[in-house]
Amino acid sequence: MIRIESVTKRYPDGTMAVDRLSLEIPDRSITVLVGPSGCGKTTTLRMINRMVEPTEGTILLDGADIQRQPVTTLRRSMGYVIQNAGLFQHRTVVDNIATVPRMLGWGRQRARERAAELMERVGLDTALAKRYPYQLSGGQQQRVGVARALAADPPVLLMDEPFSAVDPVVRKGLQDELLRIQEELGKTIVFVTHDIDEAVKLGTMVAVLREGGRLAQYAPPAELLSDPADAFVEDFLGADRGIRGLSFLSTTALELTTDPVIPPDATAERIGAADAAHLLVTDGEGRPLGWSEPRRLTAGDIRPDRLLPYGRPFVPGVDSLRVALDCAVLSPTGWAVAVDDAGRVRGVVSQQTIGDAIRTAHQDGRTAHQDGRAGDEKVLG
Amino acid sequence: MSGFFDIPSDLQHSWAGLIGLHLREALIPVAAGLLLALPVAQLCGRFRRLYPPVLGLTTVLYAIPSLAFFVVLIDYTGQTELTVMIPLALYSLVVLIPAIVDGVRSVPDETLAAATAMGLGPVRRYTQVQLPIAAPAIIAGLRVATASSISLVSVGALIGNQGALGNLLAAAQKYDRPELAVNAVLTMAVLAILCDVLLVLLRVLLTPWMPRGARSGTKSGARPGRFEEAEVKAL
Ligand SMILES: Nc1ncnc2c1ncn2[C@@H]1O[C@H](COP(=O)(O)OP(=O)(O)OP(=O)(O)O)[C@@H](O)[C@H]1O
Numbered sequence: 001m002i003r004i005e006s007v008t009k010r011y012p013d014g015t016m017a018v019d020r021l022s023l024e025i026p027d028r029s030i031t032v033l034v035g036p037s038g039c040g041k042t043t044t045l046r047m048i049n050r051m052v053e054p055t056e057g058t059i060l061l062d063g064a065d066i067q068r069q070p071v072t073t074l075r076r077s078m079g080y081v082i083q084n085a086g087l088f089q090h091r092t093v094v095d096n097i098a099t100v101p102r103m104l105g106w107g108r109q110r111a112r113e114r115a116a117e118l119m120e121r122v123g124l125d126t127a128l129a130k131r132y133p134y135q136l137s138g139g140q141q142q143r144v145g146v147a148r149a150l151a152a153d154p155p156v157l158l159m160d161e162p163f164s165a166v167d168p169v170v171r172k173g174l175q176d177e178l179l180r181i182q183e184e185l186g187k188t189i190v191f192v193t194h195d196i197d198e199a200v201k202l203g204t205m206v207a208v209l210r211e212g213g214r215l216a217q218y219a220p221p222a223e224l225l226s227d228p229a230d231a232f233v234e235d236f237l238g239a240d241r242g243i244r245g246l247s248f249l250s251t252t253a254l255e256l257t258t259d260p261v262i263p264p265d266a267t268a269e270r271i272g273a274a275d276a277a278h279l280l281v282t283d284g285e286g287r288p289l290g291w292s293e294p295r296r297l298t299a300g301d302i303r304p305d306r307l308l309p310y311g312r313p314f315v316p317g318v319d320s321l322r323v324a325l326d327c328a329v330l331s332p333t334g335w336a337v338a339v340d341d342a343g344r345v346r347g348v349v350s351q352q353t354i355g356d357a358i359r360t361a362h363q364d365g366r367t368a369h370q371d372g373r374a375g376d377e378k379v380l381g
Numbered sequence: 382m383s384g385f386f387d388i389p390s391d392l393q394h395s396w397a398g399l400i401g402l403h404l405r406e407a408l409i410p411v412a413a414g415l416l417l418a419l420p421v422a423q424l425c426g427r428f429r430r431l432y433p434p435v436l437g438l439t440t441v442l443y444a445i446p447s448l449a450f451f452v453v454l455i456d457y458t459g460q461t462e463l464t465v466m467i468p469l470a471l472y473s474l475v476v477l478i479p480a481i482v483d484g485v486r487s488v489p490d491e492t493l494a495a496a497t498a499m500g501l502g503p504v505r506r507y508t509q510v511q512l513p514i515a516a517p518a519i520i521a522g523l524r525v526a527t528a529s530s531i532s533l534v535s536v537g538a539l540i541g542n543q544g545a546l547g548n549l550l551a552a553a554q555k556y557d558r559p560e561l562a563v564n565a566v567l568t569m570a571v572l573a574i575l576c577d578v579l580l581v582l583l584r585v586l587l588t589p590w591m592p593r594g595a596r597s598g599t600k601s602g603a604r605p606g607r608f609e610e611a612e613v614k615a616l
């Protein structure tokens with residue numbers, strides 16, 4: 001565990017970059033430092049690997065003061081990833097990744113094998129091994145940066161806005177990849193970003209810093225969204241924190257109904273019996289085809305091309321309430337379609353019912369939020 | 382009538398011998414200049430306040446005519462090649478130091494931060510990261526220094542025939558054989574071009590990591606202005 005104890009950094013010109021910051025960074029989880037520009041995130045991160053020395057306070061790594069070990073040893077036990085990757089432009093992809101292993105005295109062959117293994121782990125085609133950084137896209141460079149940081153299998157990974165220079169689609173891919181890698185390798189990751197959405201998506205714990213390097217709040221993301229400590233945090237979270245908080249609520253308990261769901265060969269009685277403004281027609285295997293008003297349906301002659309689109313379905317227990325609500329909002333009928341892993345309809349649910357579920361969840365209190373990491377491919381520590 | 386390649390015997394060298402001599406007198410100073418420039422540039426990179434005075438000093442040295450150097454040096458080193466080569470080495474600093482400093486500074490901060498964070502100490506950072514990335518700029522500087530050095534060797538003719546091919550210029554006058562002057566100028570030009578081509582080849586070999594098309598290497602160090610200056614000086 002990394003313990004930051006009342007650490008202060010005042011730069012020689014008098015800038016107060018970090019002000020009596022205390023944080024306990026749990027092992028094998030992602031801790032995110034987030035805050036506006038200049039609030040001391042990079043400074044904090046660099047104090048952990050001693051690229052910046054604190055003015056006051058101590059940092060403990062597994063109980064031992066980081067000042068007590070040689071700085072190069074400390075740094076080699078911590079991978080470091082930065083914006084624009086900071087790759088060595090004069091070295092090929094494999095040689096970039098193999099830098100630390102080579103420095104630790106590994107043979108060339110073993111270091112290269114390790115590099116190839118890591119390329120696969122971070123989702124890079126090993127055919128890129130002999131390329132130089134200029135021959136890679138921004139996203140690929142960033143992946144090389146992550147692979148290089150992981151090369152000597154350090155227990156700690158420090159990441160400073162690693163994904164902020166790539167476009168949103170690539171960024172999402174990299175974030176998902178990081179969550180997957182974290183799940184597989186169980187590193188202790190300290191991740192800096194100024195993007196609150198990224199913080200909420202990746203963080204097991206999120207530390208919100210404010211100008212002057214003071215800690216505004218340190219909490220799991222769900223708690224941050226539901227219970228911001230003050231106006232600054234609330235403002236920083238943005239206008240739709242309520243909606244975003246739904247990402248942490250599960251759809252497992254959502255009440256589904258199969259009443260308006262009919263097979264393609266439904267009889268006239270079945271169509272007439274349904275007490276709903278719209279019916280969802282499925283195909284022979286039970287996969288959704290589309291919505292229709294009952295009076296527009298003729299038993300025995302249901303035409304899929306005449307149906308209203310059913311929008312995007314959600315998978316109960318896998319997707320969050322936010323996804324379910326989104327599906328309902330996008331559905332032309334206001335009903336969200338729930339499917340199983342194979343895409344077969346399990347039932348439908350109205351906006352009304354989802355709204356009730358949200359209220360119930362909120363009433364159940366914050367305790368539910370704290371362990372309720374439903375939805376999203378989240379990783380718990 | 383004597384031929385284009387018949388060198389008067391008082392020069393004590395054949396044409397090929399003069400070429401060898403010329404290259405030696407031109408290239409050893411550049412190599413020595415590089416050896417001197419590397420640590421000086423490193424210091425200038427470390428202590429930024431040192432750089433402007435060092436640049437000023439090299440410019441002043443460059444402004445001193447070689448004849449003045451010879452007058453001073455001759456008491457110590459006599460009428461030898463060394464007397465010619467010392468000022469040439471000093472002149473080369475005026476392009477080499479800024480070339481190295483700019484080249485090393487062109488290494489992106491992120492790259493350096495990454496190197497530091499990976500636990501590379503200052504020595505490794507310099508030899509494994511900064512110098513290789515600065516190589517194109519350094520070679521650009523070497524190209525200018527080499528070309529100017531090749532033409533500057535001629536002034537050695539002023540002190541007892543130490544000007545290698547430059548001695549032909551004096552001989553052309555003495556024996557009224559203008560073709561010797563043409564020979565000297567052409568040979569020096571060809572040598573300069575050949576050395577330049579070799580340096581370009583060296584850069585291509587050293588920098589497979591540079592995007593094609595961006596290899597012109599004019600980013601730093603090789604200031605065209607200085608090149609012209611050097612040529613003017615050679616006249
Ligand atoms: N070497 C330095 N000397 C003086 N002041 C510095 C130095 N490095 C950073 N600062 C100042 O310290 C404060 C915190 O800087 P830091 O880089 O930690 O911020 P940050 O949160 O990472 O910002 P950003 O999101 O813009 O990267 C800023 O006001 C910055 O100007």
Ligand SMILES: [Mg+2]
Pocket residue numbers: 041042043160
């Ligand atoms: Mg920063």
